[in-house]
Amino acid sequence: MSRRQFLVLLGAAALAGCAPQAAPPAGFAEGLDAPYTLASGDRLRIIVFGQDNLSNSYAVDGSGRVSLPLIGPVQAGGLTTPQLERAIEAKLRNGFLREPRVSVEVEQYRPFFILGEVTTAGQYPFVNAMTVQTAVAIAGGFSPRALRTQADITRQIGGRLVTGTVPVTFPVRPGDTIMVRERWF
Structure with missing residues (x-):
């Protein structure tokens, strides 16, 4: 590989790290203000x-x-x-x-679930005012290969499951499933 190709590849990787994070789906933000609805596990x-x-x-x-x-x-x-x-x-x-x-x-409240690049994936009791970062801490922290800036949340909105990529400061709701992805480098 030539030096020039290496520098182009390195520059592309650096710019990918600076790309804006994906915004959560519209229903995610609206659901935070809605009154809490009961479900199995409460x-x-x-x-x-x-x-x-x-x-x-x-x-x-x-x-x-x-x-x-x-x-x-x-x-x-x-x-x-x-x-x-x-x-x-x-x-x-x-x-x-x-x-x-x-x-x-x-x-x-019903529990939340956390999967992926955390120390101890599983089901945990929900805590009020929880964020993705708090959920990761409850699960023992990030693994060494974890993407530490964002995660995927799957939540039921309007009777159907919706998955969105959110920053680690995003609020978690009871029953959510959080997936912490692996970073590329």
Whole structure:
């Protein structure tokens, strides 16, 4: 290889490192401001005021439902906590309680997943205000070959999975799958 070809190749590699990072898909930024919707893996604290035997901690099952005493399964997947409160109140009002008052709060969010060039890939509990960089730290840090400036996030938006390349400062949501890619050099 001639010296001139080597310098051209070296210059191209240097410019590739300076290229602007890809912006996340439009739905990613919009989804950050949207109210949190429940899904399988969330753990909820449901309080029925004046009914201690109905108040407890419940998990959203694989089909997106929570099962309560007396009323049975209630669809929770895709709903916000206020929407689930109203759904439970409606079922309780249907022959069980005269004027039920229900409070629902998320006790534990569904986990996130991290793959690729991290020390320990896997499933981890979600932490509020988490970024990709925080998720990498929870997974033991970057591997020596990791691309440390960006990652791919796969998230469910509008009922379908969307993958986008984001900077490491981008917020993570419960249920996201993060893929840390290998750097080229």
